[in-house]
Amino acid sequence: MRPAALIGFAAAALLLGALVVGYFVAIPTLSASPLLDANLARALTAPLGQRLADLAVAFSVVLALATPRWIASRAGTTIALVLTAAALTHRLLLVPHLDRLWARVDVVAARPVDLLAEAQRWSDHQQWLLLAMCVLVLALFGLASRRTV
Secondary structure, eight states, X not given: OOHHHHHHHHHHHHHHHIIIIIIIIIXXXXXXXXXXXXXXXXXXXXXXXXXXXHHHHHHHHHHHHHHHHHOSSHHHHHHHHHHHHHHHHIIIIIHHHHHHHHHTOBTTTTBSHHHHHHHHHHHHHHHHHHHHHHHHHHHHHHXXXXXXX
């Protein structure tokens, strides 16, 4: 196996693992824990979300650098660059905005209602962005597994 393919597969697998296991398993599990109230769970998951966003940026940059030598299609390079832009947007814009919104909300008392609704709306946007990033990684896997005729 070529080194670029090994690096590309490893970066894509780690990125997909960070997104799926971190954002779709670990954070919801901590938030739903009966041992923690909602405010404490939100405070504990915020640093985890920031570290996962940092990992997503790092793995997507490595993936964007490895993709041109790994996948012979220009579509693969384009997908990797879009994935890097999405990861940077998530880390630099969305995560700090969500942290500011959730810091001003009391989740247990559900007050203030307008800020809670806005924070929930932006959290839904985050989930859709993360899902789109997972689809892009899977598209890269699909392009990498395609055989040239």
